[in-house]
Amino acid sequence: MKVENVILTLEVFDYLKEELNKELFVINDVIKKYESNNQLKGIVFGDYRVIGAYPAITIQGTSRDIGWFASNAIQSRIVNLVIMCLINNLAREATERYIVEFSEIVERILTHPKRLQFTTSSGVVWDSLVERVEFSTIKGGAIKASRLLYNAKCIVPIGMK
Numbered sequence: 001m002k003v004e005n006v007i008l009t010l011e012v013f014d015y016l017k018e019e020l021n022k023e024l025f026v027i028n029d030v031i032k033k034y035e036s037n038n039q040l041k042g043i044v045f046g047d048y049r050v051i052g053a054y055p056a057i058t059i060q061g062t063s064r065d066i067g068w069f070a071s072n073a074i075q076s077r078i079v080n081l082v083i084m085c086l087i088n089n090l091a092r093e094a095t096e097r098y099i100v101e102f103s104e105i106v107e108r109i110l111t112h113p114k115r116l117q118f119t120t121s122s123g124v125v126w127d128s129l130v131e132r133v134e135f136s137t138i139k140g141g142a143i144k145a146s147r148l149l150y151n152a153k154c155i156v157p158i159g160m161k
Contacts, residue, residue, distance in 0.1 A: 009064055011120035012079045012152050016059055016110070017043050023109045030105050031055050034090075034098040048084050054143065057106065058084045076155050083110070083130075083148040089137060095144055103133055103146035110150065128152040 020027070020043050028039045041053040048058045065078040085103045089095055107130050109115070119125050132149040 007122065008077060008120070008124060008154065008156075009061060009079050011122060011124070012081070012126065013045055013059055013061070015118055015120055015126075016081070016083070016150075017045070019115060020057060020106065020109060026109070027057075027102075027105055030098075030101050033101070034087075034094060048086055048138065048143075048145070051086060055085070055087045055102065058082075058086065060084070076153060078151055078153045081150045081152075083150050085146045085148070086138075087144050089142055089144045099135060099144040099146055103135075103148060107133060107148055110148070124154045124156055126152040126154045 024040060031038055031040060035055075038055065041056045042051070043057045043059070044051065045059050047060060048056075051058065060082050061079065062082055063080045065080070067076045067078075083106065085099065085106055087095070087099055087102060090098070110128070111130055115128065117125060117127050128150065129152075130148050130150050134147045134149070136145050136147070137143065138145050
């Protein structure tokens, strides 16, 4: 594994967390609509099972694809991530509305025109997309979850981080 690939992947993670943190007030507005005394407990990297408090957002890498263009001097890199929105399952109709609205606000933040293309700290330009949103329950039905399948793609000359 090349160090450059890891650095680029971590830059995408950091970018997403930073951008979601910039919009905490919007995310918390949705949360307060359904849980008036609550707010987002955190945006963390890794598996949802490490979270003990909800609502929360996790960012987890699923794969990284590397492809070649016409010459051996240019690569395309695609970082695939799952962004999970997690809430306590309140076992009522409002919970369905809550998880849908929570995931939609996160999706809108990430797909805002100013965020569809972004530049990370190494100067690499990425194009991004939320490809799909899936809904489920986890932890034996105690937690409602949405999974936003996200990918970011860049084209870089070989040798550039």
